[in-house]
Amino acid sequence: MRRLKLSFLLLAIAFFSCQKEVPLNDSLPGNQSRQPIVLKAYLSNSTKASISDAFGTVVWNSDDTLSVFDSPAVNGGNKFVTADGGEKAEFSGEAGTPSDGQFYALYPYSKSASYSDGTISAYLPQEQVAVAGSFDPAAFLMVGRSATTEIGFYDVLGGIRFSVENSGYDAVEFSGNDNETVAGPLTISFADDGYPVADMSTSSSKSISLKGEFEPGNYYYFSIVPQVFKKGFTLKFMQNGSVVKTAVCPSYVTVQRYIFATVRYADKEGSLSNIIDGFALDSDGTSNCYIVREQGSYKFPLVKGNSNVSVGTVASAKVLWETDNTSTAVATGALIKPQITVKNGKIYFKTADTFKPGNALIGAYDASGKLLWSWHIWLCDFDPQQTKQVYVNTSTYMMDRNIGALSTSPSGTLSYGLFYQWGRKDPFPGSTDLTGTPMATTGTIETLKCNSDCTVDFAVEHPATFILCDDSSGNDWISAGRDNTLWTAEKTIYDPCPAGWRVPDGGTDGVWMLAGENSYSMDFYYKGVKFNLKNGGTAWYPATGFIHRGEGDIRLSGQFADYWTVKTATQNVTTFEFYIKNDADDSYVGLMYNNKTRGEGHAVRCQKL
Missing domain, CATH: 2.60.40 (Immunoglobulin-like)
Known part of the structure; x- marks a missing residue:
């Protein structure tokens, strides 16, 4: 088994080879017959997790064993044993030339382990042994692979280490609060970066029981397959088969490979409430x-x-x-x-x-x-990457809805979304009906007439203040004048779109111009514009209305809309604009060059970076 040589406070560690490799042909015969081989297993302390109070040195113990696979096998593979252990251990056994060019190895050896096509099948015990200051060796899985006789090992699991305030427990049970699978059969493959990835999709055990004596002052370890516990986890403290205390962590928790999160005095009321994750x-x-x-x-x-x-x-x-x-x-x-x-x-x-x-x-x-x-x-339950749209005659991806919209349906106003003053990163409530009633909020949305204090920094400090402006300020919410660098084609720190998206281009490079006049149609019933998509279907642009720059009220909801772009000029900004009245003769739609003052509040439809 593995032990902690200096301190029981060590967390799990990733292990890998850091020595000169020996070419396989220098140490193995060029055939499939099994021959005596010495494999060198190296451990490294260079990838320790950083949440422990102190670190010890992880070593191999004498008589530690490995399952070594040189070809597909279902019986545990070849058993290799180290006589001396140590930080750099030599494991002896017999194996043939690897059929796919690499040895695959599992710690600890198990007769039930198997290997096929780059994947090791193993077992994580549902019942684990409580070892003061260390792990149950049967539950601490490591794997390695190498085309030489030198193999670096990596931790497969992570978990939780905990101490108790009271004595007398003979078992502690771990379970996820969302019925997650935590023990049983698992497969271990290797990702492109070389690190192992465990899959428990065929397992069914929903809890892990750690059994033994639990003494205050010592840490004990649950070995758990890396995964997310969205609703947290529960620890049950047992005596003679009965639950005497329960501790619940209700928060999102991530178990990461080679990291053991610390919970001190886990049986103390409120101890798990200190876990912060998300x-x-x-x-x-x-x-x-x-x-x-x-x-x-x-x-x-x-x-x-x-x-x-x-x-x-x-x-x-x-x-x-x-x-x-x-x-x-x-x-x-x-x-x-x-x-x-x-x-x-x-x-x-x-x-x-x-x-x-x-x-x-x-x-x-x-x-x-x-x-x-x-x-x-x-x-909002949507994935912009999965629902992105490409209009006919274009190659640019666009979001399928306005920022803040909860729907793409033409019916109703949930597709309207939020409003922005040009260049500001923070939104303002949009309209909820055709009369311009704004979305009701729990906080207060204020207005302030533009004055000498109205700078970009002021806007950052007052994100819920709509800055009113008129001709005296050049119809800009910034008192000192225009700043064309706030929103640009190269996404800025003030861009309001989610990661991977930005405020769209305007002008001849804009998606609405490239799509062409024949690519859209006006909808006089639902009041909006539909763009035809390359793969069929349409993109819906509702007539959101706008926030008036001088009064701060919402106007022309259900009739009119402007959509901001990054295309600026000396004074104003180019927008995609339409006015849907009763029929085509009274309505219009198109790209409006340098026509909108920056102090108005308009919608944003994001473009993919």
Whole structure:
């Protein structure tokens, strides 16, 4: 078995070869007959996880065993044993020349293990042995592969290490709160980066039982296949077959390969509530807008837009406003729970227990209460990558809906979405009916007449303030004049679109111009424009109306719309505009060059980067 030589506080480690490799033909005969072989297994401490209090040295123990496969096998393969152990151990056994050019090896040896076509089949015990300061060796799986007699080993599993406050337990049971599979048969393959990937799709065990004596002051380890526990997990503390204490972690938890998350005094009330995790919304990149598709826990980094630039030292965060895109205000917390956590450079938040589509704005504050940055959370079950559209005569991908829209249906106003002043990263509520009734929000949307204080920094600090403007400010919300760099074809930190998308091009390079006049039709019943798609079907553009730059009210809802572009001129901006009245003679649609003042609030339909 493996042991921790210096300290029981070591976390799981990835192992790999770091020595000069010996060519296979120098040590093996060129045939399939089994011959005595010495395999060198190397361990490295260079990839330790960074959440442990201290580190020990992981070594092979004498009499440790490996299943070594030189060809497809179902009986555990060739058994190799080390006599001396150590950090660099020599394992002796017999094997033939690998049929596919590489040895595949599994720790520990198991008669039930098998190998075929680059995949090792193994077993993670549902019952694991509690070992103070270490792992159950039968449950700590490692694999390696090599075309030489030197093999580097990588951890397959991760898990949780915990201590207890009280003594007397003889078993602790782990289970996911969403009925996840956690033990039983598994297959192990190798990803393109060389790291192992475990698959438990054929398993059925929903819990792991760690059995033995549990003494306060020691850590004990559950070995778990890497996966996401969306609803958290539960620990049950047992005595003589009966549950004497239960601890529940209700939060999203990710078990990562070679990392063991620490829970101190797991049997103490509230201990698991300190675990903070969530689905990483920036997995496709950072942005000012993140799409949340289902109920759960989420996180994103405290950086400006699509950059890696910190917003500053954040002391707290809160929801500024939320709406379900109707004219009736939702209760506070109906979309996002008010308890938002800031830790390790990230914001952590949870949706309501019952997922409710809509939109929300989360702001981050410094210790003095200054708002440093804010992010739009778009709660809608759609994947823009899967629903992206290409119009006839074009090759540009466009989103299938406006930012903030909850539907693509022409019927009703859920396809309207939100409004933006040109160049600002934060949205304002859109219309809910044909009279221009704005979406009701839990927070307050304010207005302010443009003055000398109205700068880009002011807008960042006041994301829920619509800046009114008129001729005296050049109809721009920035008092000092135009800034054409806020939204550009090269996505900026002020771009309002989700990661991988941006405000679209205008002018002759814009998708609406390239599609051509014969590519769209006006809909006089639902009030909007339909663009024909390359693969059939249509893209729906509703007549959203707009926010008036001088009064701040919504006008011409259900009749008129402008869609922002990055095409600017000295004063104004090019938009895609249409006015749908009763018939074609009174209506128009087309690209309007340099016609819109930047202080108005209009819709945004994002273009794929």
